[in-house]
Amino acid sequence: MGRQRDTGARRVVRLLSRLGVAGTVSSAAQPALMAATAPTARGDEFYGPVRTIGGRPALLPTLWPPMRNLDDARRLWDESERLIGR
Known part of the structure; x- marks a missing residue:
């Protein structure tokens, strides 16, 4: 958010991410990648993290x-397709 110094909230989020409680930017993309590339994925399924705020991707x-x-x-x-020019 443009702050020069670290905040307590950012330190807590980083700690939760390191512990695997909360997700990271990279892990947030994994459910979409799984839904797009899994050989068994169908169009009417929902992939997300196993926990509400993080965890490995899974079919929910x-x-x-x-x-x-x-x-x-x-x-x-x-709208997502329109924004990426599909």
Whole structure:
């Protein structure tokens, strides 16, 4: 956020990431990569971290509550494709 000095909150997030409790920038991308490349992945499945704030990527049994509306999900997908020029 443009701060010259480290903050307590940033130190806590880094610690939680090192301990595997919270995700990192790299681990946040892993569920999407798995969904796009796994040979068994289908279009109606949801991949995410095994814990709400981090963990290894996995096929999850249900969508998170804010993502359960399929019309919203379709609009998000369409807008994502538009933004990347597909």
